[in-house]
Amino acid sequence: MSLFGQDRSFLHALPAGDRRALLDEGAPRTYEPGEIMIRERDTSAYVLALLSGWAVVSVGTERGARLILALRGAGEVVGDLAAVDRRPRSATVTALGRVEAVAISGDRFRRFLAARPHATSLILRQLATRLRSADVERRSLASETVLQRLAARLVELAERAGRHAESGTVLELPLPQHDLAAAIGATREAVAKALRLLREQGVVRTAHRTVIVVDMPVLVLLAQGRAHPGAHSSDKQPPAV
Template sequence: MSLFGQDRSFLDALTLPDRRVLLAEGAPRAYEPGDVMIRERDTTTYVLALLSGWAVVSVETERGARLILALRGTGEVVGDLAAVDQGPRSATVTALGRVEAVAVSGVRFRGFLAARPHATSLIMRQLSTRLRSADIERRTLASGTVLQRLAARLVELAERAGRRGDDGTMLQLPLPQHDLAAAIGATREAVAKALRLLREQDVVRTANRRVIVTDMEVLLLLAQGRAQPPGTRPPEKSPPAV
Protein backbone atom coordinates (compact mmCIF):
# COMPACT_ATOMS: atom_id res chain seq x y z
CA MET A 1 0.00 0.00 0.00
CA SER A 2 1.24 3.53 -0.67
CA LEU A 3 0.25 7.01 0.40
CA PHE A 4 2.45 8.58 -2.23
CA GLY A 5 2.16 8.88 -5.97
CA GLN A 6 4.71 7.89 -8.59
CA ASP A 7 8.36 8.68 -7.99
CA ARG A 8 8.24 11.32 -10.72
CA SER A 9 5.46 13.86 -10.43
CA PHE A 10 3.20 14.94 -13.31
CA LEU A 11 4.75 18.42 -13.61
CA ASP A 12 8.29 17.01 -13.51
CA ALA A 13 7.44 14.51 -16.25
CA LEU A 14 6.22 17.26 -18.59
CA THR A 15 8.63 19.07 -20.88
CA LEU A 16 9.55 22.52 -19.63
CA PRO A 17 7.54 24.28 -22.40
CA ASP A 18 4.45 22.16 -21.67
CA ARG A 19 4.76 22.82 -17.95
CA ARG A 20 4.91 26.55 -18.58
CA VAL A 21 1.85 26.37 -20.84
CA LEU A 22 -0.17 24.43 -18.26
CA LEU A 23 0.68 26.79 -15.40
CA ALA A 24 -0.09 29.80 -17.59
CA GLU A 25 -3.59 28.40 -18.13
CA GLY A 26 -4.46 28.81 -14.44
CA ALA A 27 -4.46 31.21 -11.53
CA PRO A 28 -2.31 31.03 -8.37
CA ARG A 29 -3.92 29.96 -5.11
CA ALA A 30 -2.61 29.68 -1.56
CA TYR A 31 -3.99 27.48 1.21
CA GLU A 32 -3.32 27.47 4.92
CA PRO A 33 -3.05 24.31 7.06
CA GLY A 34 -6.46 22.64 7.31
CA ASP A 35 -7.99 24.48 4.34
CA VAL A 36 -10.20 22.31 2.13
CA MET A 37 -8.85 22.60 -1.41
CA ILE A 38 -11.31 20.19 -3.03
CA ARG A 39 -14.42 18.72 -1.38
CA GLU A 40 -15.76 15.22 -1.93
CA ARG A 41 -18.98 15.03 -4.01
CA ASP A 42 -18.63 18.63 -5.27
CA THR A 43 -19.35 19.14 -8.96
CA THR A 44 -16.42 21.47 -9.62
CA THR A 45 -13.87 20.29 -12.21
CA TYR A 46 -10.79 22.49 -11.70
CA VAL A 47 -7.38 20.90 -11.31
CA LEU A 48 -4.78 22.02 -8.79
CA ALA A 49 -1.10 21.82 -9.72
CA LEU A 50 0.86 21.82 -6.46
CA LEU A 51 3.90 24.10 -6.44
CA SER A 52 4.85 23.63 -2.80
CA GLY A 53 3.61 21.94 0.37
CA TRP A 54 1.68 18.76 1.09
CA ALA A 55 -2.01 17.92 0.77
CA VAL A 56 -4.05 15.04 2.21
CA VAL A 57 -6.53 13.12 0.06
CA SER A 58 -9.34 11.52 2.08
CA VAL A 59 -12.85 10.10 1.83
CA GLU A 60 -15.69 9.74 4.29
CA THR A 61 -16.71 6.14 5.00
CA GLU A 62 -20.28 4.91 5.35
CA ARG A 63 -19.85 5.03 9.13
CA GLY A 64 -18.85 8.68 9.01
CA ALA A 65 -15.17 8.04 9.67
CA ARG A 66 -12.37 9.64 7.66
CA LEU A 67 -10.02 7.46 5.63
CA ILE A 68 -6.83 8.98 4.22
CA LEU A 69 -6.06 7.65 0.77
CA ALA A 70 -2.94 9.55 -0.21
CA LEU A 71 -0.51 12.39 0.33
CA ARG A 72 0.23 14.68 -2.59
CA GLY A 73 3.21 17.00 -2.80
CA THR A 74 5.11 19.43 -5.00
CA GLY A 75 4.75 18.77 -8.72
CA GLU A 76 1.62 16.64 -8.48
CA VAL A 77 -1.86 17.47 -9.69
CA VAL A 78 -5.08 16.80 -7.78
CA GLY A 79 -8.63 16.92 -9.03
CA ASP A 80 -7.72 15.47 -12.41
CA LEU A 81 -10.28 12.63 -12.29
CA ALA A 82 -13.27 15.02 -12.12
CA ALA A 83 -11.65 17.21 -14.77
CA VAL A 84 -11.37 14.24 -17.14
CA ASP A 85 -14.73 12.49 -16.59
CA GLN A 86 -16.65 15.56 -15.35
CA GLY A 87 -18.22 13.52 -12.55
CA PRO A 88 -18.55 14.46 -8.85
CA ARG A 89 -15.39 14.75 -6.80
CA SER A 90 -14.29 11.34 -5.53
CA ALA A 91 -12.36 12.63 -2.50
CA THR A 92 -11.58 15.63 -0.32
CA VAL A 93 -8.17 17.31 -0.58
CA THR A 94 -6.98 19.24 2.48
CA ALA A 95 -3.82 21.28 2.99
CA LEU A 96 -1.51 19.59 5.49
CA GLY A 97 0.67 22.68 5.78
CA ARG A 98 0.79 25.85 3.70
CA VAL A 99 0.26 24.95 0.05
CA GLU A 100 0.96 27.01 -3.05
CA ALA A 101 -0.87 25.86 -6.18
CA VAL A 102 -2.17 26.86 -9.59
CA ALA A 103 -5.86 26.24 -10.32
CA VAL A 104 -6.66 25.26 -13.93
CA SER A 105 -10.28 24.95 -15.06
CA GLY A 106 -11.48 21.54 -16.20
CA VAL A 107 -12.16 22.86 -19.70
CA ARG A 108 -8.64 24.24 -20.09
CA PHE A 109 -7.07 21.13 -18.57
CA ARG A 110 -8.92 18.86 -21.01
CA GLY A 111 -7.84 21.14 -23.87
CA PHE A 112 -4.24 20.93 -22.67
CA LEU A 113 -4.39 17.12 -22.66
CA ALA A 114 -6.12 16.92 -26.04
CA ALA A 115 -3.28 18.83 -27.67
CA ARG A 116 -0.54 16.79 -25.98
CA PRO A 117 -0.73 12.97 -26.22
CA HIS A 118 2.30 12.63 -23.94
CA ALA A 119 0.52 14.53 -21.15
CA THR A 120 -2.61 12.40 -21.66
CA SER A 121 -0.47 9.27 -21.32
CA LEU A 122 1.01 10.60 -18.07
CA ILE A 123 -2.46 11.25 -16.61
CA MET A 124 -3.71 7.80 -17.65
CA ARG A 125 -0.65 6.21 -16.06
CA GLN A 126 -1.26 8.22 -12.90
CA LEU A 127 -4.90 7.13 -12.71
CA SER A 128 -3.88 3.51 -13.31
CA THR A 129 -1.28 3.64 -10.53
CA ARG A 130 -3.81 5.06 -8.10
CA LEU A 131 -6.36 2.36 -9.01
CA ARG A 132 -3.84 -0.41 -8.43
CA SER A 133 -2.84 1.18 -5.12
CA ALA A 134 -6.49 1.28 -4.06
CA ASP A 135 -6.85 -2.45 -4.80
CA ILE A 136 -3.79 -3.25 -2.69
CA GLU A 137 -5.12 -0.99 0.06
CA ARG A 138 -8.41 -2.89 0.23
CA ARG A 139 -6.60 -6.21 0.63
CA THR A 140 -4.33 -4.79 3.32
CA LEU A 141 -7.24 -3.35 5.30
CA ALA A 142 -8.93 -6.74 5.19
CA SER A 143 -5.95 -8.84 6.27
CA GLY A 144 -3.31 -6.75 8.05
CA THR A 145 -3.26 -6.05 11.78
CA VAL A 146 -3.27 -2.47 13.08
CA LEU A 147 0.39 -2.82 14.09
CA GLN A 148 1.37 -4.19 10.69
CA ARG A 149 -0.49 -1.45 8.80
CA LEU A 150 0.96 1.26 11.06
CA ALA A 151 4.49 -0.11 10.63
CA ALA A 152 4.04 -0.07 6.84
CA ARG A 153 2.87 3.55 6.90
CA LEU A 154 5.76 4.63 9.12
CA VAL A 155 8.28 2.87 6.87
CA GLU A 156 6.84 4.60 3.82
CA LEU A 157 6.79 8.01 5.50
CA ALA A 158 10.38 7.54 6.65
CA GLU A 159 11.56 6.52 3.18
CA ARG A 160 9.65 9.18 1.23
CA ALA A 161 9.51 12.09 3.68
CA GLY A 162 12.10 11.40 6.35
CA ARG A 163 15.30 13.13 7.42
CA ARG A 164 18.12 10.96 8.71
CA GLY A 165 19.91 11.99 11.88
CA ASP A 166 22.23 10.53 14.46
CA ASP A 167 19.33 9.20 16.53
CA GLY A 168 17.16 7.86 13.69
CA THR A 169 14.92 9.04 10.85
CA MET A 170 12.54 11.87 11.69
CA LEU A 171 9.30 12.00 9.73
CA GLN A 172 9.03 15.41 8.12
CA LEU A 173 5.25 15.34 7.67
CA PRO A 174 3.47 16.45 10.87
CA LEU A 175 0.74 13.79 10.88
CA PRO A 176 -1.03 13.69 14.27
CA GLN A 177 -2.27 10.38 15.67
CA HIS A 178 -5.80 10.84 14.33
CA ASP A 179 -4.37 11.28 10.82
CA LEU A 180 -2.17 8.19 11.22
CA ALA A 181 -5.30 6.33 12.30
CA ALA A 182 -7.19 7.63 9.26
CA ALA A 183 -4.31 6.53 7.04
CA ILE A 184 -4.58 2.89 8.10
CA GLY A 185 -8.31 2.55 8.70
CA ALA A 186 -8.04 2.22 12.49
CA THR A 187 -9.19 4.08 15.58
CA ARG A 188 -7.00 6.66 17.27
CA GLU A 189 -6.98 4.48 20.40
CA ALA A 190 -5.68 1.47 18.45
CA VAL A 191 -2.91 3.56 16.89
CA ALA A 192 -1.94 4.99 20.29
CA LYS A 193 -1.64 1.43 21.64
CA ALA A 194 0.47 0.31 18.67
CA LEU A 195 2.75 3.35 19.00
CA ARG A 196 3.17 2.61 22.69
CA LEU A 197 4.30 -0.93 21.87
CA LEU A 198 6.79 0.41 19.34
CA ARG A 199 8.11 2.99 21.82
CA GLU A 200 8.52 0.38 24.58
CA GLN A 201 10.71 -1.70 22.27
CA ASP A 202 12.75 1.33 21.08
CA VAL A 203 11.53 0.99 17.50
CA VAL A 204 10.23 4.58 17.40
CA ARG A 205 10.20 7.69 19.57
CA THR A 206 7.41 10.27 19.62
CA ALA A 207 7.23 13.83 20.91
CA ASN A 208 5.30 16.99 19.98
CA ARG A 209 3.54 15.40 16.97
CA ARG A 210 6.86 14.09 15.72
CA VAL A 211 7.86 10.49 15.09
CA ILE A 212 11.47 9.32 14.92
CA VAL A 213 12.14 5.83 13.61
CA THR A 214 15.06 4.44 15.60
CA ASP A 215 15.05 0.83 14.35
CA MET A 216 14.10 0.71 10.67
CA GLU A 217 15.02 -2.96 10.31
CA VAL A 218 12.54 -4.14 12.94
CA LEU A 219 9.87 -1.74 11.68
CA LEU A 220 10.25 -3.12 8.16
CA LEU A 221 9.97 -6.71 9.40
CA LEU A 222 6.80 -5.81 11.28
CA ALA A 223 5.37 -4.17 8.16
CA GLN A 224 6.06 -7.32 6.18
CA GLY A 225 4.54 -9.55 8.87
CA ARG A 226 7.89 -11.28 9.36
CA ALA A 227 8.39 -10.36 13.02
CA GLN A 228 6.44 -10.84 16.22
CA PRO A 229 4.77 -7.70 17.61
CA PRO A 230 6.96 -6.01 20.24
CA GLY A 231 6.39 -7.28 23.74
CA THR A 232 4.99 -10.65 22.67
CA ARG A 233 6.47 -14.10 22.62
CA PRO A 234 6.02 -16.71 19.91
CA PRO A 235 3.46 -19.39 20.78
CA GLU A 236 4.84 -22.40 22.62
CA LYS A 237 5.12 -25.58 20.64
CA SER A 238 2.70 -28.33 21.53
CA PRO A 239 4.27 -31.44 23.02
CA PRO A 240 4.64 -34.33 20.60
CA ALA A 241 1.74 -36.78 20.54
CA VAL A 242 2.36 -40.10 22.26
Protein backbone atom coordinates in the same frame (compact mmCIF):
# COMPACT_ATOMS: atom_id res chain seq x y z
CA MET B 1 0.00 0.00 0.04
CA SER B 2 1.14 3.53 -0.67
CA LEU B 3 0.13 7.03 0.35
CA PHE B 4 2.30 8.59 -2.31
CA GLY B 5 2.00 8.81 -6.06
CA GLN B 6 4.57 7.76 -8.62
CA ASP B 7 8.25 8.44 -7.99
CA ARG B 8 8.21 11.06 -10.75
CA SER B 9 5.33 13.51 -10.47
CA PHE B 10 3.13 14.61 -13.35
CA LEU B 11 4.61 18.13 -13.61
CA HIS B 12 8.19 16.90 -13.39
CA ALA B 13 7.54 14.26 -16.05
CA LEU B 14 6.31 16.88 -18.53
CA PRO B 15 8.78 18.52 -20.90
CA ALA B 16 9.73 21.98 -19.58
CA GLY B 17 7.79 23.76 -22.33
CA ASP B 18 4.61 21.80 -21.67
CA ARG B 19 4.96 22.37 -17.94
CA ARG B 20 5.20 26.13 -18.43
CA ALA B 21 2.26 26.05 -20.86
CA LEU B 22 0.07 24.22 -18.33
CA LEU B 23 0.92 26.56 -15.46
CA ASP B 24 0.29 29.57 -17.69
CA GLU B 25 -3.29 28.30 -18.14
CA GLY B 26 -4.10 28.83 -14.46
CA ALA B 27 -4.02 31.27 -11.58
CA PRO B 28 -1.91 31.02 -8.40
CA ARG B 29 -3.60 29.92 -5.18
CA THR B 30 -2.34 29.73 -1.61
CA TYR B 31 -3.91 27.45 1.00
CA GLU B 32 -3.29 27.64 4.72
CA PRO B 33 -2.87 24.55 6.97
CA GLY B 34 -6.18 22.73 7.36
CA GLU B 35 -7.88 24.60 4.53
CA ILE B 36 -10.02 22.51 2.18
CA MET B 37 -8.74 22.77 -1.38
CA ILE B 38 -11.27 20.42 -3.00
CA ARG B 39 -14.40 19.05 -1.36
CA GLU B 40 -15.80 15.55 -1.87
CA ARG B 41 -19.04 15.42 -3.95
CA ASP B 42 -18.58 19.02 -5.11
CA THR B 43 -19.38 19.61 -8.78
CA SER B 44 -16.43 21.92 -9.50
CA ALA B 45 -13.91 20.69 -12.09
CA TYR B 46 -10.76 22.76 -11.63
CA VAL B 47 -7.38 21.05 -11.33
CA LEU B 48 -4.72 22.09 -8.83
CA ALA B 49 -1.07 21.80 -9.78
CA LEU B 50 0.89 21.72 -6.51
CA LEU B 51 4.05 23.85 -6.42
CA SER B 52 5.01 23.44 -2.76
CA GLY B 53 3.71 21.88 0.45
CA TRP B 54 1.70 18.72 1.14
CA ALA B 55 -2.00 17.96 0.77
CA VAL B 56 -4.07 15.11 2.21
CA VAL B 57 -6.59 13.27 0.02
CA SER B 58 -9.41 11.70 2.04
CA VAL B 59 -12.97 10.37 1.86
CA GLY B 60 -15.73 10.26 4.40
CA THR B 61 -17.11 6.91 5.61
CA GLU B 62 -20.65 5.83 6.41
CA ARG B 63 -19.78 6.02 10.11
CA GLY B 64 -18.76 9.65 9.83
CA ALA B 65 -15.05 8.94 10.08
CA ARG B 66 -12.37 9.90 7.58
CA LEU B 67 -10.13 7.60 5.56
CA ILE B 68 -6.91 9.09 4.17
CA LEU B 69 -6.21 7.80 0.68
CA ALA B 70 -3.05 9.64 -0.25
CA LEU B 71 -0.57 12.42 0.33
CA ARG B 72 0.20 14.71 -2.58
CA GLY B 73 3.21 17.01 -2.82
CA ALA B 74 5.00 19.42 -5.11
CA GLY B 75 4.81 18.51 -8.79
CA GLU B 76 1.58 16.56 -8.53
CA VAL B 77 -1.90 17.46 -9.72
CA VAL B 78 -5.13 16.88 -7.80
CA GLY B 79 -8.69 17.14 -9.02
CA ASP B 80 -7.81 15.70 -12.42
CA LEU B 81 -10.36 12.86 -12.22
CA ALA B 82 -13.35 15.22 -12.02
CA ALA B 83 -11.85 17.34 -14.79
CA VAL B 84 -11.56 14.29 -17.05
CA ASP B 85 -14.85 12.49 -16.39
CA ARG B 86 -16.90 15.61 -15.44
CA ARG B 87 -18.49 13.87 -12.46
CA PRO B 88 -18.63 15.07 -8.82
CA ARG B 89 -15.45 15.07 -6.77
CA SER B 90 -14.49 11.63 -5.48
CA ALA B 91 -12.47 12.88 -2.47
CA THR B 92 -11.61 15.86 -0.30
CA VAL B 93 -8.17 17.47 -0.57
CA THR B 94 -6.94 19.39 2.48
CA ALA B 95 -3.74 21.39 2.96
CA LEU B 96 -1.50 19.64 5.48
CA GLY B 97 0.70 22.73 5.78
CA ARG B 98 0.89 25.88 3.69
CA VAL B 99 0.38 24.91 0.04
CA GLU B 100 1.19 26.93 -3.08
CA ALA B 101 -0.68 25.80 -6.18
CA VAL B 102 -1.96 26.85 -9.60
CA ALA B 103 -5.69 26.39 -10.27
CA ILE B 104 -6.57 25.41 -13.85
CA SER B 105 -10.14 25.17 -15.10
CA GLY B 106 -11.40 21.77 -16.20
CA ASP B 107 -11.98 23.00 -19.75
CA ARG B 108 -8.44 24.32 -20.08
CA PHE B 109 -6.97 21.17 -18.57
CA ARG B 110 -8.88 18.95 -21.01
CA ARG B 111 -7.73 21.11 -23.95
CA PHE B 112 -4.16 20.85 -22.71
CA LEU B 113 -4.38 17.03 -22.62
CA ALA B 114 -6.09 16.85 -26.03
CA ALA B 115 -3.23 18.78 -27.63
CA ARG B 116 -0.51 16.70 -25.96
CA PRO B 117 -0.81 12.90 -26.17
CA HIS B 118 2.26 12.54 -23.96
CA ALA B 119 0.51 14.42 -21.14
CA THR B 120 -2.62 12.29 -21.60
CA SER B 121 -0.47 9.17 -21.29
CA LEU B 122 1.01 10.48 -18.04
CA ILE B 123 -2.45 11.14 -16.59
CA LEU B 124 -3.63 7.65 -17.57
CA ARG B 125 -0.54 6.15 -15.94
CA GLN B 126 -1.22 8.19 -12.80
CA LEU B 127 -4.82 6.99 -12.64
CA ALA B 128 -3.69 3.37 -13.17
CA THR B 129 -1.17 3.70 -10.33
CA ARG B 130 -3.88 4.99 -8.01
CA LEU B 131 -6.21 2.12 -8.97
CA ARG B 132 -3.53 -0.47 -8.28
CA SER B 133 -2.76 1.18 -4.95
CA ALA B 134 -6.46 1.04 -4.01
CA ASP B 135 -6.51 -2.71 -4.77
CA VAL B 136 -3.49 -3.27 -2.52
CA GLU B 137 -5.10 -1.16 0.19
CA ARG B 138 -8.27 -3.26 0.20
CA ARG B 139 -6.21 -6.43 0.52
CA SER B 140 -4.22 -4.89 3.37
CA LEU B 141 -7.35 -3.91 5.30
CA ALA B 142 -8.69 -7.45 4.98
CA SER B 143 -5.56 -9.38 5.90
CA GLU B 144 -3.10 -7.31 7.97
CA THR B 145 -3.09 -6.30 11.63
CA VAL B 146 -3.17 -2.67 12.78
CA LEU B 147 0.46 -2.97 13.89
CA GLN B 148 1.53 -4.29 10.48
CA ARG B 149 -0.36 -1.57 8.60
CA LEU B 150 1.00 1.15 10.88
CA ALA B 151 4.56 -0.15 10.47
CA ALA B 152 4.14 -0.10 6.69
CA ARG B 153 2.89 3.49 6.76
CA LEU B 154 5.76 4.62 8.98
CA VAL B 155 8.30 2.92 6.71
CA GLU B 156 6.81 4.65 3.68
CA LEU B 157 6.72 8.05 5.39
CA ALA B 158 10.32 7.62 6.52
CA GLU B 159 11.48 6.68 3.02
CA ARG B 160 9.55 9.39 1.18
CA ALA B 161 9.43 12.25 3.67
CA GLY B 162 12.00 11.45 6.33
CA ARG B 163 15.04 13.37 7.52
CA HIS B 164 18.06 11.48 8.79
CA ALA B 165 19.21 12.64 12.21
CA GLU B 166 21.51 11.35 14.91
CA SER B 167 18.53 9.94 16.81
CA GLY B 168 17.05 8.15 13.78
CA THR B 169 14.82 9.05 10.84
CA VAL B 170 12.53 11.97 11.65
CA LEU B 171 9.21 12.00 9.79
CA GLU B 172 8.89 15.49 8.36
CA LEU B 173 5.12 15.38 7.78
CA PRO B 174 3.28 16.52 10.91
CA LEU B 175 0.61 13.82 10.97
CA PRO B 176 -1.20 13.58 14.33
CA GLN B 177 -2.35 10.20 15.62
CA HIS B 178 -5.89 10.61 14.28
CA ASP B 179 -4.45 11.16 10.79
CA LEU B 180 -2.21 8.11 11.13
CA ALA B 181 -5.33 6.17 12.12
CA ALA B 182 -7.22 7.55 9.11
CA ALA B 183 -4.30 6.54 6.88
CA ILE B 184 -4.52 2.87 7.84
CA GLY B 185 -8.26 2.45 8.38
CA ALA B 186 -8.03 1.99 12.15
CA THR B 187 -9.29 3.75 15.26
CA ARG B 188 -7.18 6.33 17.04
CA GLU B 189 -7.15 4.10 20.12
CA ALA B 190 -5.79 1.15 18.13
CA VAL B 191 -3.03 3.31 16.63
CA ALA B 192 -2.14 4.73 20.05
CA LYS B 193 -1.80 1.17 21.38
CA ALA B 194 0.39 0.12 18.43
CA LEU B 195 2.59 3.20 18.79
CA ARG B 196 2.97 2.55 22.51
CA LEU B 197 4.12 -0.98 21.74
CA LEU B 198 6.64 0.31 19.19
CA ARG B 199 7.94 2.86 21.71
CA GLU B 200 8.27 0.28 24.46
CA GLN B 201 10.31 -1.95 22.15
CA GLY B 202 12.59 0.93 21.10
CA VAL B 203 11.50 0.88 17.46
CA VAL B 204 10.21 4.47 17.40
CA ARG B 205 10.14 7.58 19.55
CA THR B 206 7.27 10.07 19.51
CA ALA B 207 6.65 13.68 20.46
CA HIS B 208 3.94 16.19 19.51
CA ARG B 209 3.17 15.44 15.85
CA THR B 210 6.62 13.91 15.51
CA VAL B 211 7.71 10.32 14.99
CA ILE B 212 11.35 9.27 14.95
CA VAL B 213 12.13 5.82 13.56
CA VAL B 214 14.95 4.44 15.70
CA ASP B 215 15.13 0.86 14.40
CA MET B 216 14.25 0.83 10.70
CA PRO B 217 15.20 -2.85 10.04
CA VAL B 218 12.74 -4.10 12.66
CA LEU B 219 10.03 -1.69 11.47
CA VAL B 220 10.45 -3.05 7.92
CA LEU B 221 10.16 -6.62 9.16
CA LEU B 222 7.02 -5.75 11.14
CA ALA B 223 5.52 -4.16 8.03
CA GLN B 224 6.25 -7.34 6.09
CA GLY B 225 4.76 -9.54 8.81
CA ARG B 226 8.15 -11.21 9.28
CA ALA B 227 8.82 -10.07 12.85
CA HIS B 228 6.92 -9.89 16.11
CA PRO B 229 6.86 -7.05 18.64
CA GLY B 230 9.97 -7.21 20.79
CA ALA B 231 12.32 -8.15 17.96
CA HIS B 232 15.60 -6.29 17.60
CA SER B 233 17.85 -5.70 14.62
CA SER B 234 20.26 -8.38 15.82
CA ASP B 235 17.38 -10.88 15.98
CA LYS B 236 16.71 -10.76 12.23
CA GLN B 237 16.70 -14.09 10.51
CA PRO B 238 17.82 -14.58 6.90
CA PRO B 239 14.92 -15.04 4.47
CA ALA B 240 13.99 -18.59 3.61
CA VAL B 241 15.22 -19.88 0.24
